[in-house]
Amino acid sequence: MVRDWWESRRITLIRERVPAVTPSQRNRRAFEAVAVGLCAASLVGLAGYAYFDSDSPEAEVSAEAPPSVRAGQESSPAQQPKQAATQTAAPSAADTTVAPYSAMDVPEPVAKTAAATPAQSAETKAGKSCFKGVxxxxxxxxxxxxxxxxxxxxxTWGADRAGVKAPKGVEFVPMIHRAATIGDVAKAKKAKSKYLLGFNEPDLGAQANMPVEQALDLWPRLVSTGKTLGSPAVATNGATAGGWLDRFMKGAKSRGMPVHFVTLHWYGADFRAQPAATQLRDYLRAVHKRYNKPIWLTEFALTDFTQGAPRYPSPKQQAAFLKAATKMLAKEKYIKRYAWFAMPTTQSQTGLFRPDGTATPAGTAFSTRPTYK
Structure with a gap:
């Protein structure tokens, strides 16, 4: 395909740049020399393009996709609890069948330019990258x-903003929540962000609830967007050999499918700020050691799910953990972004801001943390 394109391009260049000549006007050998020279220049240009555009991207909603609300918290029909006594059935294979993955599914690279796009300029400031999120x-x-x-x-756990209003310049990152919302890839592709987050907690029945093979079969649809892809975000056991994420990452590699960075969730049951931050750090390091990929921590807070109904720390304890954890995250070089769960206090006892816009103790602490890294 590339060779045919360059052959047509060579002919176009000859027609545009070389005036029509006849043997009586100019020696035919001179004409052929010009044509050969232009062809050689075109091939040199192709080689240069391939060299400078060969690097892979660096990893720095649909309204129906439910936000990730933990068990025991108040939930609406659009906000299902993460952990439930019964698991929801995964969509049938007939609903999610896709063509086998091939290299042709990956969009051709776009030539790099010095000028930054709006999405690129929004994620950087003074040489630092966007870091803090919600x-x-x-x-x-x-x-x-x-x-x-x-x-x-x-x-927002989906492919569009789902009614969330944000200040100008704050980047929205889309997600394909689960198998049933795979049709939202077209919507996600239109988002200005160059990133796309994978399935939400596929290892939990109340969330994406997806077998590894199903997630792998659907992954080419996310690849087709051309965006920098974050892995499915597992709820637990991200560093465990043979766990959901481990099997997915190995499967993606064996099929030749890109996963540019790993996304994770973490909730701590130890309400002491520094020990909890250390436990989080150790988990993140173990995941990074296993996959050697940049990491986005897209949900975290102190919540104890080990005793049935969730147990929460005091507002002061939550704020202290937030300070300790974000300080630690800033020091771990492989951590590229994080998002606290969650910004609102409605349906979340770990929230940062009340409905009237006033901050909780955790919200006050969060506001002082560095925005860029």
Whole structure:
């Protein structure tokens, strides 16, 4: 395909750049020499393009996709609890059948230019990259709260903003939540962000609830967007050999499919700030050691799910953990972004801002943390 394109391009160049000649006007050998020279120049240009565009991208909603609300918290029909006594059935194979993956599914690379696109300029400032974010759903005063938070990015567990209003310049990152929302890839592709997050907690029945093979079969649909892809975000056991994420990452590699960075969730049951931050750090390091990929921590907070109904720390304890954890995250070079769960206090006892836009103790602490890294 590339050779045919360059053959047609060579003919076009000859027609555009070489005047029509006849043997009586100019020696035929001279004409042939010009044509050969132009062809050689075209081939040199192709080689240069391939060299400078060969690097893979660096890893720095649909309204129906439910926000990630933990078990025991108040939930609406659009916000299902993460952990339930019964598991929801996964969509049938007939609903999610896709063509086998091939290299032709990957969009051709776009030539790099010096000028930054709006999405690129929004994620950097003074040579640093966007770092601090929030997970959120539509609530009153969302733009006011997000501005106070000083977050530079957010997501909604879906492919569009789902009614969330944000200040100008705050980046929205889309997600394909589960198999049933795979049709949202077209919507996700239109998002300005160059990133796309994979399935939400496929290892939990109340969330994406997907077998590894199903996730692998659907992954080419995400690849087709041309975006920098974050792995499915497992709820637990991200560093465990033979766990859901481990099997997915090995499967993607064996099929030649890209996963540019790993996304993770973490909730701590130890309400002491520094020990909890250390436990989180150790988990992140173990995941990074196993996959050697950049990491986005897209949900985290202190919540104890080990005793049935969730147990929460005091507001002061939550704020202390947030400070300790974000300080640690800033030091871990492989951590590229994080998002606190969650920005609103509605349906989340770990929230940062109340419906009137006022901050909780955790929200006050969050607002002072560095936005860029």
């Amino acid at each position: 997970a959120t759903w539509a609530v009153a005063n969302s733009a006011k709260s997000m501005k106070k938070s000083t977050a530079c990015w957010f997501y």
